[in-house]
Every structure is written in C-alpha cells, then in structure tokens.
Amino acid sequence: MSLALYRKYRPKLLEDLLGQELNVQILRNAAIQNKFAHAYLFYGSRGTGKTTAARLVAKILNCETRASDKKFHEKGEPCNHCRVCTEIDNGNALDVIEIDAASNRGIDEIRNLKEVAHTIPSSYARKVFIIDEVHMLTGPAFNALLKTLEEPPDHVVFILATTEFDKLPATIVSRTQRFVFKKLSKQTIVKKLETICSAEKLEYEPAALELIAVAAEGGLRDAESLLEQVRSHSPKITAQTVEEAVGRVGWKKLKDFSELLAAKDLNKALIFLNELNESGTNIVQFTKDLIHYLRRVLSLKMNPGLEELFQNELTNDDILALKNIGAKNTPDFFIKLLKSLIRSYADMRYSPFALVPLEVCVIENLK
Numbered sequence: 001m002s003l004a005l006y007r008k009y010r011p012k013l014l015e016d017l018l019g020q021e022l023n024v025q026i027l028r029n030a031a032i033q034n035k036f037a038h039a040y041l042f043y044g045s046r047g048t049g050k051t052t053a054a055r056l057v058a059k060i061l062n063c064e065t066r067a068s069d070k071k072f073h074e075k076g077e078p079c080n081h082c083r084v085c086t087e088i089d090n091g092n093a094l095d096v097i098e099i100d101a102a103s104n105r106g107i108d109e110i111r112n113l114k115e116v117a118h119t120i121p122s123s124y125a126r127k128v129f130i131i132d133e134v135h136m137l138t139g140p141a142f143n144a145l146l147k148t149l150e151e152p153p154d155h156v157v158f159i160l161a162t163t164e165f166d167k168l169p170a171t172i173v174s175r176t177q178r179f180v181f182k183k184l185s186k187q188t189i190v191k192k193l194e195t196i197c198s199a200e201k202l203e204y205e206p207a208a209l210e211l212i213a214v215a216a217e218g219g220l221r222d223a224e225s226l227l228e229q230v231r232s233h234s235p236k237i238t239a240q241t242v243e244e245a246v247g248r249v250g251w252k253k254l255k256d257f258s259e260l261l262a263a264k265d266l267n268k269a270l271i272f273l274n275e276l277n278e279s280g281t282n283i284v285q286f287t288k289d290l291i292h293y294l295r296r297v298l299s300l301k302m303n304p305g306l307e308e309l310f311q312n313e314l315t316n317d318d319i320l321a322l323k324n325i326g327a328k329n330t331p332d333f334f335i336k337l338l339k340s341l342i343r344s345y346a347d348m349r350y351s352p353f354a355l356v357p358l359e360v361c362v363i364e365n366l367k
C-alpha cells in the first residue's frame with residue numbers, strides 16, 4: 001500500500017519545517033549548543049507541524065552521527081540514516097514513547113508513564129515522551145504529571161502537544177518551554193503542494209492548488225490529504241475537481257449573481273434567480289452566502305488594504321472578482337443593497353416563499 005502523502009512528505013529536517021521559522025531557530029540553537037529543556041509544550045492549530053517537530057527533537061537528542069561527529073553536530077539537525085534516526089522514523093524506537101492523551105486520560109496511565117520514565121533508557125541517550133492532545137488528561141492525571149515535570153530524571157525529555165492551549169492548567173504550562181505553531185500562509189501551503197505534485201509527477205492547474213490551500217485553512221496536513229483525495233478521483237488536479245471535493249460550487253454562482261447586481265442588470269438578475277430556484281438551490285443559504293460575499297466586496301472597496309487579510313481565505317482570482325464587482329457601483333449602492341438583503345434574509349427564514357423576499361429586494365435595488 002502506498003504511504004499517505006502527508007506521511008511520505010513529513011519533514012525530516014528542522015530546515016524543512018515550513019512557516020515556523022522562530023521555532024526552528026530556537027530548536028536549532030538548542031541542538032547546536034546541546035541545551036535542551038526537560039519539558040516542551042508545542043501548541044497551535046491542527047496540522048502545522050507539532051508532532052513532526054517533536055519527532056525531530058527526539059531524533060536530534062539521540063542521533064548517533066551527532067554524538068560521534070563534532071562537525072555534523074554543528075548543523076543542529078538529525079542525520080536521518082543512523083540506527084536511531086531510522087528507528088524513530090519507522091516508529092519502533094523503544095525510548096521514544098508517543099502517548100495519545102485522548103485515549104489514555106487517567107491517573108493510572110500517568111502513573112505508568114512515571115514508572116517508565118524512571119527506568120533508564122534501553123539503548124538511547126535520552127528517553128523522550130511525546131504526549132499528544134495533552135489537554136485531554138483528567139485533573140488527577142495532570143497533578144500526577146506535574147510532579148514529574150517538576151523533577152524529571154536527567155535522561156528524560158517531555159514534549160507535550162495540543163491544539164487547545166486554553167484547556168491546560170497554568171501549573172503545567174508554567175513548567176514547560178512553550179512554542180506556538182502558527183497556521184501556514186496560503187503561499188507556503190501552495191509551495192509545498194507544488195513540490196509534492198512534481199515529486200509525484202502529478203499534473204495540476206495552479207488555481208487548483210490555491211483552492212486546496214484556501215480550503216485547508218492554514219493546516220498543511222489537511223492540504224495534503226485533500227490533494228490525495230482529489231488525486232484519487234482524477235489524474236489531473238483541476239480547479240473544478242477541487243471545488244467539487246470541497247463543496248465550493250456555490251462560489252461561482254455568488255460571483256455571477258453579484259456581477260449582475262452591481263451592474264444593475266435587473267432582467268438577467270431575475271432570470272438568474274428563477275433558474276436558481278428551479279435548480280433546487282437552498283435560497284435561504286444562498287442569501288446568507290451572498291450577504292457574506294457582498295460584505296467582502298464592500299469592505300475591500302472601502303479599504304483596499306484588506307486584501308492582505310483576505311489572502312489566506314481566498315484565491316487570487318476570488319480577490320480580483322471582488323475588486324471588479326466593487327468597481328461597478330458606488331459604496332452607497334452596496335450599503336443599501338446589503339441592508340435590504342439582511343432584512344430579506346430575516347423575512348425569508350419564516351416565510352413559506354423564500355424566493356419572494358429576495359426577489360423583492362433585488363427589484364427594489366435594481367429598478
């Protein structure tokens with residue numbers, strides 16, 4: 001069976017960890033100086049490199065090449081081919097213990113862990129405990145862990161990871177060295193997808209990769225899984241297949257309809273609405289999406305600086321469309337239109353004829 005893309009392309013060097021430059025710099029310095037903390041906390045949103053970084057630290061702490069070659073040591077990276085590095089990559093290193101706190105939440109599991117922590121490593125220099133989803137531990141389990149974090153045996157390093165920093169007791173947080181893992185920018189995600197596509201010899205449309213990056217909302221694992229999903233449906237990665245996979249077909253409709261509105265083309269707008277209604281589209285949802293779409297048109301028109309903010313959630317084509325539509329009419333037109341759309345939305349939710357309030361609103365604003 002082929003390896004999932006996100007596992008196949010897991011970074012093997014700190015250098016390859018994208019978008020987390022500050023963390024990389026601090027960890028690399030620690031590696032060069034051999035000054036690691038006893039407890040780390042990696043937190044931040046999903047699929048941004050926490051587990052990857054934890055395994056890299058485990059490798060660096062134990063890499064045999066580093067231990068024997070002073071020159072190599074100064075790179076602050078693992079060698080990735082000694083016995084230790086290979087075992088950690090394959091997930092069969094006895095001294096690197098990964099625990100999923102979501103399914104090992106209780107005090108007994110933590111007591112167990114403490115016992116293991118106090119025995120010396122079986123063959124590595126350091127025992128590394130990677131506790132994932134650490135926010136899931138119960139109160140008593142946290143207390144038990146706290147004591148070990150306070151006085152860990154010399155040969156032990158703890159790496160706690162979580163997506164939910166706010167759920168951690170302050171006592172735990174304060175005993176760790178903390179690293180936040182930020183969402184990755186759209187450009188960073190697109191770049192990695194490009195690398196994967198060329199390594200996998202996949203044909204793609206640039207807009208398709210951009211759509212994947214937008215849908216992944218800053219998480220690289222989600223982006224890689226989505227690419228995988230699309231690949232399994234079609235040999236070429238096209239914008240259309242991605243849109244279908246993420247259920248974004250409505251987007252083009254919003255754009256087309258907004259263009260008609262901004263151009264005050266009442267005839268075509270009414271035809272559009274009737275066709276939309278007959279095609280079985282949920283008019284209430286459509287109106288809601290339309291309000292969000294036009295809200296963006298208006299705010300971008302009033303403050304072009306927002307483009308940077310929109311970068312991560314929209315593709316370049318999306319942003320261009322918003323600008324073009326905004327240029328077609330005055331701010332007052334869009335303000336009035338939005339206000340009456342919001343009113344129609346409130347009306348239609350309790351009306352048996354969802355189309356009518358929307359139609360009336362369109363006529364009122366375009367006549």
Ligand SMILES: Nc1ncnc2c1ncn2[C@@H]1O[C@H](COP(=O)(O)OP(=O)(O)OP(=O)(O)O)[C@@H](O)[C@H]1O
Binds near residue numbers: 017019020047163224
């Ligand atoms: N910063 C990154 N640079 C390069 N690749 C990354 C990065 N973050 C995630 N990836 C990709 O996504 C995969 C999953 O990343 P990882 O397991 O480290 O995420 P995580 O932050 O631990 O996520 P979760 O919160 O869901 O546990 C990696 O194997 C890699 O392919």
Ligand SMILES: [Mg+2]
Binds near residue numbers: 050051052132
């Ligand atoms: Mg993880």
Ligand SMILES: [Zn+2]
Binds near residue numbers: 064066
């Ligand atoms: Zn090594």
